Amino acid sequence: MISEITHKMTNLILKDNNYFIEDATGKGTQWSRWTSKYFNDNIGEMENQPEWSSNVGIYDTKDEALSYGYEDGPLNALEVMATLKTAMTVTSKDYPVDQKMYQDAYNLTFDSSYSKAEPYVNGKGYMDMALEYIKRRDVRQATHAFNILKELSTYDNVSNLYNASIGDWQARSHINSTIHNDWTQYINYSDEELGWFPIYQLILQEKDPARYKQIVDSYSQWYENEKREENPFYTFLYQLANPTDKSVSMQQDIQNSVRFLYRTQHVKIGFPVSYDRQDVFYIEPGDRDGSKAQTNYALPLDEQRIHRNNSNPFSRASNSAKDYSPSDTYNYNTGGGKNMDDGVTFLLPYWFGRNFGIIKEVN
Structure with missing residues (x-):
């Protein structure tokens, strides 16, 4: 039964290279999605803006450019990697015909870097995305702080930023944490629990030393x-x-x-x-x-x-x-x-x- 369920779920994710799970109506669900564009939309454009060096993700119009799923990328990358690796382990005997598909998709996650512009390639370079757990929290936090006055958060303008965010504890937390480079104030603690499970699966099954090290390096960021x-x-x-x-x-x-x-x-x-x-x-x-x-x-x-x-x-x-x-x-x-x-x-x-x-x- 475990093999059958794993096979069905993994094939559903990989169906037509969609990288999402359909609900009963045939539409993608809110959270069960692992598409590259969902996590990385507009990154190529953001990297061309001078504010990117200060971890602020915006268009040239100074409006926020971060995709909705941007900060969830590292966790979701590990999820899909663990799904593929586990599928190879538990379905190899019962579903040998699908093993190459799983292996190719898993290998793709270690292939170069992830897509930052069209055409987005689902699964490609997801290991690199998994290694950006801290980076993406810094960016989301600094971008929220930037949105207050369309200015970078610095010691020189902190008074202006605080005055513009009177009564908004969340905005002030973003400002202060950005100035002090403290990414820990932007943690979703339920993500820590969710991140435990794919890491556990991957470190038990990955035998390639170089890939194993990358997986452990990604978890080291969470463990910080x-x-x-x-x-x-x-x-x-x-x-x-x-x-x-x-x-x-x-x-x-x-x-x-x-x-x-x-x-x-x-x-x-x-x-x-x-x-x-x-x-x-x-x-x-x-x-x-x-x-x-x-x-x-x-x-x-x-x-x-x-x-x-x-x-x-x-x-x-x-x-x-x-x-x-x-x-x-x-x-x-x-x-x-x-x-x-x-x-x-x-x-x-x-x-x-x-x-x-x-x-x-x-x-």
Whole structure:
């Protein structure tokens, strides 16, 4: 059954070289699309503008030129690469006739660079696109900041930009982060979770050393932020991708992740928490966190609200302190924001670490 489903889905993506999945009406769905134009439209034109050197993507009219899917390119490139590689592995016995099609499409992802103008070639150079995870966040963020006054964000004009964006926390976050070259404020944390799965598939199956290194290099960009989360879900994958890395830094990351496991529960309960700790410095909100300020480091799980791998571990529950009031007579059925959740954020990294020998139980 797994082979059959994988075969159907992969062939649906590659059908007529469309690189998208059709819904019941025959139209492409909102997110299941991997076309080169969707991610890279207008890049060739943007690169000809002087503002591109400052990570601003615009036309010569100074209007934004970034395609809607621009920042999603690196994640989606990895997705389609993992799909093709996995299809070759699990369908080779049952569907030998399609193996060359899968192999050719996979090879194309490592072929030169991706298309930047018509005609866009789907799949071509997607590995290069996967290596632009940080770059594309810098560009999207700097372009948003540019749109405020049609000026580059610099220390010299920051007052003008701030005055023009009074009350707009998102715009101010873009300005400040652009000036400080801080791409981490423009992260979609659900992308981090989604990015885990194609990387896992690719590093287990890719045997070519040069290609393997490119895949690991792409994940290293994601891990640049994930490292500070101290989340074993990401740390253990990074160790698996870099098995010879026995550095002090890597061992410290693993120890931090073990501490993360010790301080989480198999079954999570969303108690109210206190965010008025005196040892935490609060910074501007991230792009996707409403007006909620962020902590400068991730608090342990037993000091946070309910947590999943697709949420920002640095974001406050609110911008005001909340009381922490555990109760021995806690009623699981009353609601009121006190929700139970599954324990996959513990179980998956724990058994992942055990299975690959990254951690072990000791008496």
